[in-house]
Amino acid sequence: MASPLLINVAELLRRAGSVREVGRRIDAEVFSFDDPRIAADAQVEVGLTLEALTDGIVVHGRLGADWVAECRRCLRQLSGRSEIEVQELYQAVVSDPDAYPIVGEQLDLLEMVRENLLLAVPSAPLCKSDCxxxxxxxxxxxxxxxxxxxxxxxxxxxxxxxxxxxxxxxxxxx
Ligand SMILES: [Zn+2]
Ligand SMILES: [Zn+2]
CATH class of the missing domain: 1.20.5 (Single alpha-helices involved in coiled-coils or other helix-helix interfaces)
Incomplete structure (x- = not known):
């Protein structure tokens, strides 16, 4: 299945300084999180700006996802929503070790969104600080x-x- 976050950036690559907005609401199952904290039917929100540089495309904006987890002390069922700011670089010729690849004038935001959200959802939450x-x-x-x-x-x-x-x-x- 083609990634719903595969973006054609031919236009951006032609002109440094040009900008494109990507706003989507996507079912979490598309990301194959394979993590019990993010349910398959959770909604992932993507609000990103793609900005062309001379040596790549900088992607910045907000990501959000609902999560479920257990309090690490009392095992009470908890749920919440993580919202994070991200800034990542995509390059056709990857010179920055942290950059994601641009392949054939397309960049795929899927893996970047997936990685950032997995880091953003809490790993050992408490139902309250003095549980x-x-x-x-x-x-x-x-x-x-x-x-x-x-x-x-x-x-x-x-x-x-x-x-x-x-x-x-x-x-x-x-
Ligand atoms: Zn007891
Ligand atoms: Zn608790």
Whole structure:
């Protein structure tokens, strides 16, 4: 299947300084993200400006995508939208190691958009900055439940102190 973000840049290449706008809304499945954070039916938004330089085409603008993920502490289902600014270079003769290729007067924005969005969606989000997470002993969601395990841990700490006191108060032999 042809990339929906394959852009003919013959015009741009002819005249440095010329500009072209690309605005699209595309189903995420087109990008084959292969990442559970970006659902196949999520919408990817592309709002880019292509600007011809003497040695390439600079592409800048905004990308956006919806994501889903779990809170890394309590596993609550989270969703959100990442919006990022990008600036990338395309070259017919690639001299910049970070540049993407222009092939036969066409450039494909697909891989560039894909890479940037994968970096933009959160990898280990929190539902809130002070999420208390799950009880390591019983698995209870500590945001909504008081499971009592932490009290027991407290008791254990006191038991250690009690034991110390007992040892210290014990009369030494001899
Ligand atoms: Zn959480
Ligand atoms: Zn617990």
């Amino acid at each position: 208390p997470g799950l009880c390591p002993q019983c698995g209870a969601d500590l945001q909504t439940t008081r499971c009592g395990c932490s009290n027991k841990a407290g008791d254990d700490r006191w038991a250690v102190l009690d034991q110390l006191k007992i040892d210290q108060s014990r009369p030494t032999a001899e």
